[in-house]
Amino acid sequence: MLSIRNLHANVGDKEILKGIDLEVKAGQVHAVMGPNGSGKSTLAGVLAGRELFEVTAGEVLFEGKNLLEMKPEERARLGLFMAFQYPVEIPGVSNMYFLRAALNAIRKERGEEELDAVDFMQLVQEKTRVLEVGENLLSRPVNVGFSGGEKKRNEIFQMAVLEPRLAILDETDSGLDIDALKAVAAGVNAMRSPERAMVLVTHYQRLLNYIVPDFVHVMYDGRIIRSGGKELALELEETGYAGLEETVAAQ
Amino acid sequence: MATAANQIEALANQEYKYGFVTEIETDSLPAGLNEDIIARLSAKKKEPEFMLEWRLKAYRQWVTMTEPSWANVNYPPIDYQNIVYYSAPRSLKNRPKSLDEVDPELVRTYEKLGIPLREQELLAGVAVDAVFDSVSVATTFKEKLAQLGIIFCSFSEAVQHHPDLVKKYLGSVVPYTDNFFATLNSAVFSDGSFCYVPKGVRCPMELSTYFRINAQNTGQFERTLIIADEGASVSYLEGCTAPMRDSNQLHAAVVELVALDDARIKYSTVQNWYPGDKEGKGGIYNFVTKRGKCLGRNSRISWTQLETGSAITWKYPSCLLIGENSVGEFYSVAVTNNYQQADTGTKMIHIGKNTRSTIVSKGISAGHGQNSYRGMVKIQKSADGARNYSQCDSLLIGDQCGAHTFPYLEVNNSTAQVEHEATTSKIGEDQIFYCRQRGISNEDAVSMIVNGFCKEVFRELPMEFAVEAQKLLNVSLEGSVG
Numbered sequence: 001m002l003s004i005r006n007l008h009a010n011v012g013d014k015e016i017l018k019g020i021d022l023e024v025k026a027g028q029v030h031a032v033m034g035p036n037g038s039g040k041s042t043l044a045g046v047l048a049g050r051e052l053f054e055v056t057a058g059e060v061l062f063e064g065k066n067l068l069e070m071k072p073e074e075r076a077r078l079g080l081f082m083a084f085q086y087p088v089e090i091p092g093v094s095n096m097y098f099l100r101a102a103l104n105a106i107r108k109e110r111g112e113e114e115l116d117a118v119d120f121m122q123l124v125q126e127k128t129r130v131l132e133v134g135e136n137l138l139s140r141p142v143n144v145g146f147s148g149g150e151k152k153r154n155e156i157f158q159m160a161v162l163e164p165r166l167a168i169l170d171e172t173d174s175g176l177d178i179d180a181l182k183a184v185a186a187g188v189n190a191m192r193s194p195e196r197a198m199v200l201v202t203h204y205q206r207l208l209n210y211i212v213p214d215f216v217h218v219m220y221d222g223r224i225i226r227s228g229g230k231e232l233a234l235e236l237e238e239t240g241y242a243g244l245e246e247t248v249a250a251q
Numbered sequence: 252m253a254t255a256a257n258q259i260e261a262l263a264n265q266e267y268k269y270g271f272v273t274e275i276e277t278d279s280l281p282a283g284l285n286e287d288i289i290a291r292l293s294a295k296k297k298e299p300e301f302m303l304e305w306r307l308k309a310y311r312q313w314v315t316m317t318e319p320s321w322a323n324v325n326y327p328p329i330d331y332q333n334i335v336y337y338s339a340p341r342s343l344k345n346r347p348k349s350l351d352e353v354d355p356e357l358v359r360t361y362e363k364l365g366i367p368l369r370e371q372e373l374l375a376g377v378a379v380d381a382v383f384d385s386v387s388v389a390t391t392f393k394e395k396l397a398q399l400g401i402i403f404c405s406f407s408e409a410v411q412h413h414p415d416l417v418k419k420y421l422g423s424v425v426p427y428t429d430n431f432f433a434t435l436n437s438a439v440f441s442d443g444s445f446c447y448v449p450k451g452v453r454c455p456m457e458l459s460t461y462f463r464i465n466a467q468n469t470g471q472f473e474r475t476l477i478i479a480d481e482g483a484s485v486s487y488l489e490g491c492t493a494p495m496r497d498s499n500q501l502h503a504a505v506v507e508l509v510a511l512d513d514a515r516i517k518y519s520t521v522q523n524w525y526p527g528d529k530e531g532k533g534g535i536y537n538f539v540t541k542r543g544k545c546l547g548r549n550s551r552i553s554w555t556q557l558e559t560g561s562a563i564t565w566k567y568p569s570c571l572l573i574g575e576n577s578v579g580e581f582y583s584v585a586v587t588n589n590y591q592q593a594d595t596g597t598k599m600i601h602i603g604k605n606t607r608s609t610i611v612s613k614g615i616s617a618g619h620g621q622n623s624y625r626g627m628v629k630i631q632k633s634a635d636g637a638r639n640y641s642q643c644d645s646l647l648i649g650d651q652c653g654a655h656t657f658p659y660l661e662v663n664n665s666t667a668q669v670e671h672e673a674t675t676s677k678i679g680e681d682q683i684f685y686c687r688q689r690g691i692s693n694e695d696a697v698s699m700i701v702n703g704f705c706k707e708v709f710r711e712l713p714m715e716f717a718v719e720a721q722k723l724l725n726v727s728l729e730g731s732v733g
Binding site: 048049050051071072073075076077081082084087088089090091092093097098099101102103105106109141158162 | 679680681682684685686687688689690691692693695699700702703704705706707
């Protein structure tokens with residue numbers, strides 16, 4: 001589904017990604033871990049198409065198509081979703097209105113009929129039951145005045161409505177208390193399916209107790225330096241990221 | 252963000268949609284202004300003596316005045332002797348008895364503008380008093396309104412048929428000495444709308460006027476007077492578009508509103524006059540004086556406006572809150588793009604006890620546009636328990652535009668409460684990216700964010716106007732975000 005080969009990217013003159021290779025297949029959940037500044041969030045941003053990052057080398061194929069040539073909205077319409085680390089506030093635009101515009105843009109791309117307000121409301125009500133999202137959240141302006149937990153929950157709710165092929169969750173666990181973390185994890189787990197892939201970008205192992213990944217990758221200084229199964233996360237939890245420098249030196 | 256910048260630019264570069272010129276013979280006075288011209292103008296309109304006297308008083312005042320320069324706008328000097336102060340479509344010399352007799356060219360113009368002048372009016376439920384250049388050419392729904400005792404007609408007709416009302420209220424809110432442009436208007440105003448709603452009557456429909464500036468180099472000097480008698484209420488819509496022009500056109504209108512005890516007036520404007528081209532050439536100079544007087548107890552006047560047009564806008568719809576418990580409201584969205592300049596805001600003068608006012612101003616600047624909010628809240632000594640809430644938000648699109656806020660507060664009563672909030676934000680790349688990541692196109696994202704920004708104002712507009720306002724806002728900002 002997603003195939004990243006030798007990906008290099010800069011912010012300004014500084015190289016942040018120094019050759020990333022990653023293969024993600026449908027049905028898999030990958031966790032990308034690493035210390036601050038290792039390039040995890042840059043990787044997520046490059047995949048979503050943030051213009052802040054300049055790709056200098058490498059290629060990324062998504063569903064067999066050259067992802068890097070596409071605009072952010074084209075990627076989204078093809079089924080790529082990113083849950084933001086810092087969800088953005090849009091005053092005066094209700095969550096419902098926003099999400100219906102998004103869903104209809106995606107449906108239009110797929111050649112499906114756009115949903116009117118009534119049909120959309122029905123769809124949304126189902127999802128709110130599953131995710132335990134309060135309906136008042138829907139009528140409020142996008143992320144405005146939301147608590148940290150509500151913002152993250154809203155991201156997962158959006159994901160549930162948009163039903164992406166590939167979901168990238170950027171530090172979705174940051175700033176969540178344990179109850180919110182559990183709720184978010186439950187929402188994500190409910191979305192796991194053989195047709196859908198997920199990439200969890202996280203600093204802490206904690207999230208992975210609730211969303212158990214198939215693969216774990218450790219990033220350090222713009223590269224993936226180790227890959228393994230879910231046990232790799234537990235190992236990191238014990239040794240911390242401090243040991244990584246030695247690992248890199250040894251390589 | 253290069254693409255976002257390009258798109259805003261593409262939006263901004265969209266040609267003015269309503270730029271066409273109607274070829275109709277006009278019956279004009281020669282250019283220039285003097286007492287003789289005013290006398291001829293008054294005679295052409297068959298005005299009673301008091302009107303001519305009032306005009307001449309205003310003219311004699313005007314020649315002693317100098318054009319104000321305090322506004323944050325720049326434009327070349329205006330040659331007031333090079334302006335034609337009266338022009339009427341010739342086909343009106345013999346007043347048409349029905350719309351069928353109206354010049355078909357004129358009707359086509361309205362049709363191009365999508366203005367419902369005939370059956371559409373019935374469907375839309377809107378009574379239209381259309382001002383084409385200087386003379387009202389068609390008035391509808393008049394009979395239905397007349398049954399309720401509501402007078403809704405052109406200003407000229409009001410002068411003929413209701414001289415007592417005109418005499419009583421003309422200049423009672425904006426005196427002929429008020430300011431340079433209002434005084435000029437008092438001397439030369441050509442026509443406009445007049446509305447009187449009698450005691451206890453709620454006007455059952457939105458009253459509407461479409462203004463349109465047409466003949467080249469014809470200054471347009473509208474005069475509008477609306478009176479809501481005790482317990483009456485009325486909602487008035489003013490919307491306008493103008494054909495494309497090379498030379499700048501001066502527009503100096505005056506609007507006066509009077510609300511007596513328990514009366515309510517809601518005045519909504521969508522202003523879309525030709526703003527000039529991308530380099531700032533041409534466009535309307537819009538120097539308007541709008542003021543409402545809450546004369547009676549518990550009276551209420553609301554101004555709601557969307558200003559997207561004109562090269563220069565100089566406009567401060569204001570409220571004089573005289574009656575106890577009276578309420579003044581001002582909701583405004585002003586958009587400047589390319590080289591447009593807007594200096595707009597409001598004045599809320601609290602005189603009576605427990606008077607309240609609300610100001611919500613949203614300024615949007617794109618391209619090289621300069622947008623200034625200038626507002627005054629004045630609490631007089633007599634205004635015990637007065638309250639004001641002001642909120643002024645500015646949104647910047649691109650990095651070559653400007654937003655300025657000039658709030659003036661004058662509080663002379665210690666029991667008053669005055670609140671002022673102001674924000675300036677740039678339309679965020681983060682916001683746009685967030686929308687795009689969800690599949691929403693760049694252009695739709697900008698439109699969504701801008702409409703969200705204006706929501707508090709748009710929800711004050713009557714339904715049919717709100718839809719038009721959103722569309723107009725999108726057109727005005729087309730191409731201004733990349």
